[in-house]
Amino acid sequence: MVNCKLILATVAVVAPIAFAQTFQRLGGCPSLGCILPPDQTDFLAGQYFDIRLEVHAPVNGSEANGGIPDEKFSFTVAKTGEAAVSAASFFNIEEPALERWNFSWYEDLFAQDNKFPSIVRVTSKAYRRVALYKPGEYVATLTYYNHTQTVANWVVRPLSDQKKAKNVIFFIGDGMTTNMITAARLIGHKSINGRYQTTLQMDKFPVLGHQMTHSLDSYITDSANSASALYSGHKSSVNAMGVYADSSADPFDDPKVETIVELLTPLTGHTRLRSQYGALIDQALRGVSNYTWTKFNGPDVFFGAGAEQFLPGAGSWQGKDYYAEFAQAGYTISLNNTSLQTVSNSSKALGIFCTSNLPVWLDRNVYTDVLKTFKNDPSGNKQPALDLPGLKEMTLKAIDILYERGGGKGFFLMCEAASIDKQMHTLDYDRALGDLLELDDTIKATIEKLAALGEINNTLIVITADHGHGFDRNAIGYYANSGLSQYTVQNSSISYNTGVDFPVNWDPRYTLAQGLGANPDHRENFRVHKDAPRIPDTNITGHSHNDFYVNPEDAIDGFIINGTLPTSADQGVHSLTDVPVFALGPCQELFGGVYNNIDIFFNIANCLGLARDDNATGTILANSTGTVTNIPVTGAGRNLSIERKLWTGLMLFQLALGWFMATLIEVDSSMTTTTVTTTATTTATITVTTSTTTTSTATTFTATTFTTIQSTDPVIQKAQ
Template sequence: MVKAFSFALLSLATAVSVVAAIDPIGQFKRLGACPDLGCVFPPDNAEFLAGSRFDVRVEVHAENDAKPNTNYKLTIEKLRGSHKDNTHGSKPKAIDFSKWSKVKPNAQEAWDFEYAKDATAYWKFKDGDKKAKTPVHVASTAWRQVQINEPGTYKVVLSYNNGKKTEAVWTVNASKRKAKNVILFIGDGMTTAMITAARLISKPHTSGKYTKHMHMDQFPVLGHVMTQSLDSLITDSANSASAYNTGHKSSAGALGVYPDSSASPYDDPKQELIAELLRRRNKKNGGKGGVGIVSTAEVQDATPAAVYAHTRNRDEKATIVDQMIHGAKPVVADVILGGGGKYFHSKTGGKSLNGTDYYAAYSKEHGYKIVHDRDALLKYKGKDPLLGIFHAGNMDVWMDRNVYKDNLKKSASDPTGTGLPALNQPNLDEMVVKGLEVLDKRYRKEGWFMMAEAASVDKMMHPLDYDRALADVLELDNTIGKTKAWLKRNKLDKDTLIIVTADHAHSFDVYGSVDTQYFNSFSDSEELEKKNSIGTYENSGWPSYVDANGDGFPDNWDGRYTLAAGTAVFPTHREDFQININGTRIPAVASTNSHHHYDANPADAPHGINKLATLSTNDNVGVHSLQDVPVFASGPGANLFAGIQDNTEIFHKIAEVLGLGN
């Protein structure tokens, strides 16, 4: 087991008196995971899969008028055990990193950057003081495509500035295949409280007991995942999804890399992805496997892009489209389904890289079948790789695709650049099942990996649109149920591990119910009376949601009794606890008095109550939270996911189950 192996290595590290450096305190830093003026990437406490490929970079910094000493060296030694390159008898011996790795480093580089040392400097710079930031001068060396094939614990030491040292201890894990296929479902931003609320509004209950449960409720294994970032308490979707795909923590906005301080967002030290490992898996473990990516977001958005892209900046979406088929060793997934059409063309609203027609490029260069609406998706029965792009940006949420359909007509969302709305978008379950059909036809013998994301749980929690967010939790749960049924029909259920989790949390919770009829009976000035409509404890009662047709979704979203729900972190806004039938909420708008501040949007819940911000005044939507997220598992290898685990461990457990190591 990966966890047992990791614990053994931790004990080994302790036995050889290796003490990890404590992360530096403070909100601002010179460079993430760089504890001193000498930086090593991957940093201390990193874990690797034996045989995986990764880049190494060192940086030496000097601040203000000082210059970095360019006479530095990097060494590596294996702690205990025998290894022909790093032992001398029974005593470990440090070896020059280039000699040991047999990788020639790139030519030494130099550049400058600047950073704010604290909040005072940050806000002074924001207000126009260009001298508030501290200049940094850098000397750097990079080694590309390094491999460590032998499991164990390794110490890497950067020696610089005449005697200073930065040490990093790396752990290398083995793997043994247990399953043919893995499906990783990600409810972006989904928490236990959201699942609880989704269950409440969708499942019948008698005498306080549910008579029917969600599909997630029925998984045999439940654990929790810690989500903190490499260098901050709160993670974003890019580096949290990257942790699932690489086994390494990173910084906000980064995909498959450790962010360095260079100007380019593409030269940062990379780590090999699950999809890349699966594409080159050795024959003894099954050979090359299939890859599927499904999302209700843009397929270049953080979570889906983490499956196939490498960049420090998640917003480089046009280049991310190119990386899928033109990267150094491109993933070229078998299935890509979701939104993001504007990055594939240069027509109306198009933003493709260099004006390239990527629909044509994907089709001509790699044989993709291209579809753009629900009917074409469901009609496809072929074996060719499938690219389905159904919206110019993020796909519309379940609520608007299925209940308030007139909202779809309000934007030029057609993925091909016609300027028309996209009125025939598929649901998540339809995309996932079709994707599984294609993967099964292409890789039934070898096996496959699919990542499927319910993206708008997060995208609706940000603007405090809780009804739409919970509807997307229910869409995910409905998709899980249909996926399990499809696997069973096709006799793949015993060969497939299903994992359901989230990449990060929001601080959402439910604390009662609201009588909206009573709430609406008072004038806008009678806010205290409006608040009396909130029932807590014995007066909380049951909400009005009913699922009479049994499809897993409430039949009515605008009943009298709704949920008293909210988050701990929000901008100044107005709240009426009722669904916005006209589309996604816009809780705050820019103040006319300051470029830093946002005020409550008067058009959002105009007859609601005022809620003053708990966030910085330059935030106009809610933000992520620190809380652990749940992980559910079913199928071969599911037992590995029980208990509390770091988000990087999800990668190592998937890698073990699929046999992606040596």
């Protein structure tokens, strides 16, 4: 059956990736036959993923081949040393339907300037929710156009020997580089004769490494796909989250990969366009609904901002009231910090504290009058939101909820300081460094909280960034004239209580002469922007939206610095620099050295014992008579036939609009073995015996196929 998608996907939809002065037709696909996941992809054993095949037939341009894509292409998969078989046979699934669509792209800047796109016709198939279970090398081969082949070499990483960490906390400083950490230490901690009297909490971590942030098809990455690499072990393209970007017009049909939070909890978020904020919120509440995917049990905690995506109207998904949607699903709703602190730790909680981005630490603690200039109340009443929690308050409350709801059985937490990046983009360095110091203060408070709970020795803490910025101190003059910090010298005319690990003076005579390697034209006075977050460039011509020049109201007593970006850019951009990784706790030794960003996912997954090499469902679905005994239930306990959840998980992070998420599941860690007995009759009779350290129970039920099994025993979960 052919599913026709005769859609012309414009260049804005396909979003081709810049490569010098040329573009790529599709990231990860240099030939006319595309396999996604592409060549050089690694997998965790048992990690679910989709496969997208595309055969391209350019109508015009330098690659034109007549514009008739091959409909009879074939695709095989083989483990090294074994015979190749069709993908449908290899994964024991039905052959998917053939799909068709068209898309357009620009081959280079000349074609773009002349508005002369190349048209490509496509035939495609998508294999949904498959997995590889045995460690080793695999070869996937797409054959098309009279025996032309595209080959993808895949690797399933070796399994971990044992689960070493009970808990994992993953801190992300968005855009945070080593240079920024150095600058934050300089302004937040006093130095006498070249020796710091105190240091950052990060400085005290025993293991330091560096990760390479490059994306699938570019040396310089964005936040969405770099975060996706950290959470899934798979690199992707700009704006993609939890998917490999294909060429179709639909941002939600791209091939997905299972993330670490889905392996643990699960919580879901998959799209080619991270700007689909409303749809991502709906996925977080309900899961992926358009395709079969990991079973979804729902998150337990959402904290952050972006209220316009929750209020009914144009900003939310399908205009729905997501406050009401979450309340109907059993969530307690908080719209300010006071309410947040009164939420029961045993309750599922949604906390949305303002529209747009959460105001930064400097405005919430030092220049508090700035808050009164915003019209960002989460109720949508156009009033300022003044009762705001910070990163530390949300994180500590999330830990309280997680620990109580999970009964101390273990958790996974992600916490992102997103506005480090946002303020670096707008060259507002003081606000960026303030949020970096807030992140470090949150890490310090988290360690103290874990110690009080008796969990510090059971917890792996990892701190890193998703990418870097070209930030440094632009010291004026030679080394001897570069000067020392005035941020740690108390000014008697300024009084605010921001803590020992923050500057005592945010308004010295001379601030750091800070700079970016890639920025737009702007005016600079090297002073703190007290009245509002900085807007260095604006459209003053009245022409197109991408016509930006120096903002005449920014740093009016400064001087103009010529930038290195075109007038279509109003902010600084990311850099290709490696970023630091700090680690403390069980498995900390895995994070030393220099490695790829995807290795962070594999290190955390192995520390939690998430890899699985069993596929009991495949055995039972073969309709053979027999018994599968002693199926190991370790780590996340993820058998495909019987899903016994063995972890309490929490996720806390900040997305593009500055909102946080958390999710939690409760488990019974006493389960040790599962016995499944099947009888191959027209209607199979299946007996499941669950043995724990204290009891043994049997549940018998019938089903025509194992995937339709239903059980009243809460221990038995339907395989998805």
